[in-house]
Amino acid sequence: MDVEAPKPIEADSKEYTRxxxxxxxxxxxxxxxRDGKVSGIISVGHAGIMGAGxxxxxxxxxxxxxxxxAKRKRWDDANQVWQLNVKNTSAExxxxxxxxxxxxxGKYYxxxxxxxxxxxxxYCSQLVWAAYRDTSGSGADLSSSLYGVAIHPYELRDHPNTLVIYRKK
Structure with missing residues (x-):
């Protein structure tokens, strides 16, 4: 029987700019x-997911x-970048x-x-949300009603089921 490698455990600090x-x-x-430009009254961030293989x-x-x-980059041009782990999922x-x-x-925006x-x-955060929702079910649903029906990048970051494992600064 294969033993699954443990997921990294890091302190989760939701103080995002500390x-x-x-x-x-x-x-x-x-x-x-990543953070982004301000559009209207809200800050428009951006989201993605690390690839596989x-x-x-x-x-x-x-x-x-x-x-x-799929783009090989780390968003070094962003003022702030966060990487998040989903708390109740396995590495698999x-x-x-x-x-x-x-x-x-290859699919459209x-x-x-x-x-x-x-x-x-x-759209960016919908892709990330759907990746977890469609493969792991409602237990990995990272949506809330904070931004209405739409899934916002910061909604993924702020969700109680995500853990900050990397913060740029």
Whole structure:
């Protein structure tokens, strides 16, 4: 019988701008959230998920110009970046979420932020949310009603079921 490798355990500090925490992880399924520009009255962040297999160092993300893509980067240009672990999933479930996200590569961007159940198009945080929701079920649902129906990148970061394992600064 294969023994599953334990998930990393780090102190979770939801004080998001206090100080650096942890080190960058390329483990499949780790959620990545970055700060972003302010649009209207809310700060628009961005989210992605670490890939799997030969793309474990890539961030799978959805953006308006490219749709769903895997890009090798760490978002060094961001003022702040967080990596998150989902508390109640196994490393195997995290890897399944990463593989699910990678299977969406090439799909178009979803401009209807309230259409979270669409699986033909994705926006960034919807892709991450769906990767966990569709592979691990409602126990890994990282949505709340904080931003209405839409899934916001900071909703993933702030959810009580996520653990901050890396903070840039």
């Amino acid at each position: 100080a650096p925490l942890g080190s960058w992880s390329t483990r499949p399924g780790i959620i990545v959230v 030969n793309r474990h160092t890539y961030i799978v993300e959805a953006n308006l110009l490219d749709g769903v893509q 479930q995290d890897s399944a979420a990463a593989k699910w996200a990678m299977a969406q590569i 979803n401009t209807n932020f309230n259409d979270i159940w669409n699986r033909e198009r994705f």
